[in-house]
Amino acid sequence: MDAVREDNERLKLTLSQILKDYHSLKMHFHGTAPRDAPTLQKNRPTQTECYQQASLPDLPMVEESDLVSLSLGRFSSVVEKRNNNEKKHEDHGKLDGLELGLDCKFHLGSTEVMKNQSPEHSFDESKEDEQNCTFTPSKSLKNERSGDDEILQQNPLKKPRVSIRATCDTQTMNDGCQWRKYGQKIAKGNPCPRAYYRCTASSSCPVRKQVQRCARDMSVLITTYEGTHNHPLSVTATPVASATSAAVAMLKSGSSTSQQGIEVSATSSTSTNLTGFNFNLTNNLTRSRPFYFPRASISTSQSHPTVVLDLTTPNIIPPHNYKPSSTLFSAMSSSSSTCLNFSSTPSSSSLDSIASSLYVPWNTEFHRRSGAPFNNKNHVGASYNTSQPYIHNNVQTPPEVQNMHVTDKIAAATKAIARDPTFQSALAAAITSFIGNSGGNAQENHGSAENFGQNFHLYFPQQSTRDGNGCATSYANKLPQPLISHQKNLKSFPILSFSRSNSTPMSLGEESEK
DNA sequence: CGGATTTGACCCGCGC
DNA sequence: GCGCGGGTCAAATCCG
Numbered sequence: 001m002d003a004v005r006e007d008n009e010r011l012k013l014t015l016s017q018i019l020k021d022y023h024s025l026k027m028h029f030h031g032t033a034p035r036d037a038p039t040l041q042k043n044r045p046t047q048t049e050c051y052q053q054a055s056l057p058d059l060p061m062v063e064e065s066d067l068v069s070l071s072l073g074r075f076s077s078v079v080e081k082r083n084n085n086e087k088k089h090e091d092h093g094k095l096d097g098l099e100l101g102l103d104c105k106f107h108l109g110s111t112e113v114m115k116n117q118s119p120e121h122s123f124d125e126s127k128e129d130e131q132n133c134t135f136t137p138s139k140s141l142k143n144e145r146s147g148d149d150e151i152l153q154q155n156p157l158k159k160p161r162v163s164i165r166a167t168c169d170t171q172t173m174n175d176g177c178q179w180r181k182y183g184q185k186i187a188k189g190n191p192c193p194r195a196y197y198r199c200t201a202s203s204s205c206p207v208r209k210q211v212q213r214c215a216r217d218m219s220v221l222i223t224t225y226e227g228t229h230n231h232p233l234s235v236t237a238t239p240v241a242s243a244t245s246a247a248v249a250m251l252k253s254g255s256s257t258s259q260q261g262i263e264v265s266a267t268s269s270t271s272t273n274l275t276g277f278n279f280n281l282t283n284n285l286t287r288s289r290p291f292y293f294p295r296a297s298i299s300t301s302q303s304h305p306t307v308v309l310d311l312t313t314p315n316i317i318p319p320h321n322y323k324p325s326s327t328l329f330s331a332m333s334s335s336s337s338t339c340l341n342f343s344s345t346p347s348s349s350s351l352d353s354i355a356s357s358l359y360v361p362w363n364t365e366f367h368r369r370s371g372a373p374f375n376n377k378n379h380v381g382a383s384y385n386t387s388q389p390y391i392h393n394n395v396q397t398p399p400e401v402q403n404m405h406v407t408d409k410i411a412a413a414t415k416a417i418a419r420d421p422t423f424q425s426a427l428a429a430a431i432t433s434f435i436g437n438s439g440g441n442a443q444e445n446h447g448s449a450e451n452f453g454q455n456f457h458l459y460f461p462q463q464s465t466r467d468g469n470g471c472a473t474s475y476a477n478k479l480p481q482p483l484i485s486h487q488k489n490l491k492s493f494p495i496l497s498f499s500r501s502n503s504t505p506m507s508l509g510e511e512s513e514k
Numbered sequence: 515c516g517g518a519t520t521t522g523a524c525c526c527g528c529g530c
Numbered sequence: 531g532c533g534c535g536g537g538t539c540a541a542a543t544c545c546g
Contacts, residue, residue: 180518182539182540183520188536194537210537
């Protein structure tokens with residue numbers, strides 16, 4: 001528990017530092033950029049400038065009208081354009097223009113781009129910049145951009161969407177929200193009609209969803225969400241809303257575009273049937289462990305930036321030696337898709353730690369202790385043979401992990417998560433997103449966030465089972481109180497989930513600690 | 515009777 | 531300008 005607290009404290013400090021840096025940069029940018037861009041460039045040469053200075057030491061004086069755009073923090077695009085400019089320069093003997101702007105790009109496989117992305121370059125602000133910018137990139141420049149980026153640039157007002165593909169035999173996926181159907185349409189290329197729903201929890205809630213069966217596989221239901229709820233969510237609606245908002249946050253912030261790719265995981269570790277989710281999970285191995293999106297991609301279909309979470313893949317649990325960068329990322333690198341990862345599992349080491357510490361021992365430890373089959377009604381039904389070491393994809397959990405006491409495993413798992421830089425960035429992005437969304441709503445809706453008194457809680461997975469006396473017990477009871485929501489009736493706990501409560505709002509620091 | 519669903523009409527963006 | 535397709539509206543219909 002002490003270790004957890006220490007890590008919590010460290011995370012809190014890290015987060016506050018990130019936010020501090022963010023605000024500092026933001027203030028710095030807003031303070032300097034409008035005043036005198038050339039001065040800014042002079043004082044703080046951008047990469048573009050560095051490159052241009054390096055390659056073009058004797059830049060001709062450029063007329064103001066010739067200024068085109070300046071990309072900040074988009075290394076590869078700069079390089080690409082620099083190369084293109086160089087080429088043009090070589091071909092025509094003169095510089096066509098400079099670049100000034102804040103682009104939002106998804107350049108796959110570009111480490112620098114991903115790492116250099118800062119909150120200022122988030123999707124929203126890019127859109128704002130574009131909206132405020134009178135300059136329209138020339139067609140030739142647009143053609144140099146990637147397809148996704150081009151669409152994003154062309155449709156700055158399109159709301160990002162999150163599309164969930166899931167095997168479901170019901171008409172719609174039970175996501176915990178209440179919806180009203182307002183339309184149905186036969187879409188091109190699919191004999192199944194597309195149904196349009198809007199959220200009815202609040203008359204002003206902008207959230208809509210589309211539901212359509214997959215043309216190729218009628219058992220697959222494609223649910224596409226758009227917008228952010230502007231009202232408190234029920235407990236059952238939280239997992240999907242959290243996953244979708246986090247996916248959108250990742251899409252917006254670009255913080256997920258790590259070197260190893262992004263890989264969206266709702267990580268709804270469930271001891272029940274994925275509260276709210278009502279689709280079939282046929283793989284027994286998945287049933288007692290965190291929910292995982294093995295396939296998630298960013299696409300721009302229908303001109304909307306869309307995160308697609310594919311829950312239909314049989315192997316929902318990440319393989320023990322799973323390496324997104326070498327598998328999903330490479331598989332998707334040829335397209336405009338990218339994997340997202342909300343679970344702190346991009347590196348094999350952290351994945352091992354988390355998978356071994358969090359997913360596995362819950363059951364084995366309790367089996368060992370209670371000797372009773374893992375058969376809680378809230379549990380979907382997997383029962384691991386405790387006499388056997390946990391095996392996933394033919395990879396055994398290391399003995400040292402198997403022998404760990406459960407509290408040690410919690411601590412180890414927490415440490416592993418906390419150490420993982422992807423988790424930290426994802427956490428920061430998710431919190432920023434939530435705060436941003438709430439703040440945005442608060443501004444747009446006259447303080448709705450304050451009205452709701454929303455607090456955000458970070459949950460750890462709860463795995464209910466029964467003790468030796470047949471009494472229901474819960475790991476949540478063994479966690480330190482600050483980590484446990486007062487919402488004891490929660491039936492499922494995502495590894496990382498945010499819920500909203502009606503208790504007194506707290507400071508950001510307290511929230512982040514939570 | 516009121517809320518939810520259905521369904522044809524309409525609007526709008528986009529490509530040609 | 532026109533056609534196409536996605537998305538929404540709203541009157542009609544259904545249903546508990």
